[in-house]
Amino acid sequence: MTSYETNEALARARGTLDRVKLQSFEGLPTARRPRQGRSLAKRVAAIGGANAAILLVAxxxxxxxxxxxxxxxxxxxxxxxxxxxxxxxxPGPRPVTVEKLAKSDLKALPMQTTRWLDAQRPALPAPAVQVSDRIGLRLDTLGKQLASVDDSTPAAADIRRLVGEQLPDFVRDYQRVPRELRGTERNGKTPDRQLVEGLELIEREIGQLTEELASNDLDSLETRGRFLEMKYKDGDPA
Structure with missing residues (x-):
C-alpha cells in the first residue's frame, strides 16, 4: 500500500470516528454538532418547555x-x-434546493447553504465530510458579518457566486460521478481526492472573504487602540 493510500485510509477511519462522536454529542461544542441533532434537541427542549407550562398553569x-x-x-x-x-x-423545514440557494436573500444565504451542505453529508466521503464541517463553521461566521453588507456591493456578488453557485455546483458535479469510479485515479487524482481539495480551496476562499469583510473593523480597532495609547500613555490622561 502506498503512503497516499495509507493516508486516505486513515482519513476515512478518522472521518467515521468523527461522525460517531458527532451523533453521540459527547464532549463536543454545540457549533460542531450536526444540525439535524440540534433540530432534535430543539424539539426536545420545546416539548419540555410546553409541558412545564401546562403543569404550571394546572x-x-x-x-x-x-x-x-x-x-x-x-x-x-x-x-x-x-x-x-x-x-x-x-414537519421539519423544507429541504433547501440549489434553485432556492440562487434566489436566497444574501443575509440568509450562508445558513441556507449550510443546510444544503449538511443534507449532502451521506453522499460524501469521510474526508470531504470533515471539510464540509469546517465550511459550515466558516459560513456561520460569514452569516453574522452579512448583516451590514449591501447586496449591491462587489463583495456581496463574490459571496453569492462562491457560496450560492460554485460550491453547490462543484458538489453536484462530484455526485454525478458513478460511485464505482469515485475511487479510480484519473489524471493523477481520484474524484474523491478532487472533491476534498476543491472543498478545501472553497473553505480558504470563504475565510479570505471573511477577513476582507472584517478588515474595516480591524482597522478601526487598531486606530482606536493607537489613539488610546497616545492619549493615555504612561497613565497621563493629558
Whole structure:
C-alpha cells in the first residue's frame, strides 16, 4: 500500500470516528454538532418547555381556583401527551434546493447553504465530510458579518457566486460521478481526492472573504487602540 493510500485510509477511519462522536454529542461544542441533532434537541427542549407550562398553569388553577381532582389530572396528562406528539411529529423545514440557494436573500444565504451542505453529508466521503464541517463553521461566521453588507456591493456578488453557485455546483458535479469510479485515479487524482481539495480551496476562499469583510473593523480597532495609547500613555490622561 502506498503512503497516499495509507493516508486516505486513515482519513476515512478518522472521518467515521468523527461522525460517531458527532451523533453521540459527547464532549463536543454545540457549533460542531450536526444540525439535524440540534433540530432534535430543539424539539426536545420545546416539548419540555410546553409541558412545564401546562403543569404550571394546572398547579395555579388547582391551588387558586378549584382543585383539579382525578379527572382534571387526567385532562392535564392528555393535554401534555397531545402537545408532545404534536411537537414531535411536526414537519421539519423544507429541504433547501440549489434553485432556492440562487434566489436566497444574501443575509440568509450562508445558513441556507449550510443546510444544503449538511443534507449532502451521506453522499460524501469521510474526508470531504470533515471539510464540509469546517465550511459550515466558516459560513456561520460569514452569516453574522452579512448583516451590514449591501447586496449591491462587489463583495456581496463574490459571496453569492462562491457560496450560492460554485460550491453547490462543484458538489453536484462530484455526485454525478458513478460511485464505482469515485475511487479510480484519473489524471493523477481520484474524484474523491478532487472533491476534498476543491472543498478545501472553497473553505480558504470563504475565510479570505471573511477577513476582507472584517478588515474595516480591524482597522478601526487598531486606530482606536493607537489613539488610546497616545492619549493615555504612561497613565497621563493629558
Amino acid at each position: 398547579a395555579i388553577i388547582g391551588l387558586a381556583v378549584v382543585p383539579l381532582g382525578i379527572f382534571g389530572a387526567l385532562a392535564v396528562m392528555m393535554m401534555m401527551l397531545a402537545v408532545t406528539l404534536a411537537i414531535a411529529f411536526a
